[in-house]
Amino acid sequence: MEVLIDSNIILDWFLKRDQFYENSKAVLNKCWFGNIKSFITIHSLCDIYYLVGNKFPLEEKKKLIQFLLNRSEIIEENYNSVKAFIDYDFYDDLEDCLQIQSAQNLRLNYIITRNIKDFRYSTAQAVTPEQFLEMINWISIFDQSKQNFFNNLQTDIH
Numbered sequence: 001m002e003v004l005i006d007s008n009i010i011l012d013w014f015l016k017r018d019q020f021y022e023n024s025k026a027v028l029n030k031c032w033f034g035n036i037k038s039f040i041t042i043h044s045l046c047d048i049y050y051l052v053g054n055k056f057p058l059e060e061k062k063k064l065i066q067f068l069l070n071r072s073e074i075i076e077e078n079y080n081s082v083k084a085f086i087d088y089d090f091y092d093d094l095e096d097c098l099q100i101q102s103a104q105n106l107r108l109n110y111i112i113t114r115n116i117k118d119f120r121y122s123t124a125q126a127v128t129p130e131q132f133l134e135m136i137n138w139i140s141i142f143d144q145s146k147q148n149f150f151n152n153l154q155t156d157i158h
Helices: 009-014 018-033 042-055 056-073 079-087 094-105 129-157
Strands: 002-005 038-041 073-075 110-112 125-127
Touching: 002 009, 002 018, 002 094, 009 018, 018 038, 018 129, 038 042, 038 094, 042 056, 042 073, 042 094, 073 125, 079 094, 094 129, 110 129, 125 129
Parallel strands: 002 038, 002 110, 038 073, 110 125
Antiparallel strands: none
């Protein structure tokens, strides 16, 4: 599974935003230390750096960016991604357009965000952290059921 992580999820985790922190932390843990490949757009790194602002010293902000570089694939946007914003009337936000275009170009499965409505034109399904965690839980249960079935089948055969 491959997912694009919206900057608000990373900011919720890093800034420990009360009502969003736990779910964002759980999502990022699944992505960064599990078997889910995560992507972040290059402009999201800039947004994160800017929005962290003066709350942290420069060295700490650099460590955050380095950590993100080490844990996620970074997507570079291009001319065509920006041009889509100009060419298609349904895009009303450049940042969202760039993320949608990036997810589509890489054929990513999901965009994890708190702002689902911003990604209604995306081929990658936008899901909230809560929806993503529930989905991952169901996949895990399904995988365990398949494993149990396979183990039982092996026992029956022998």
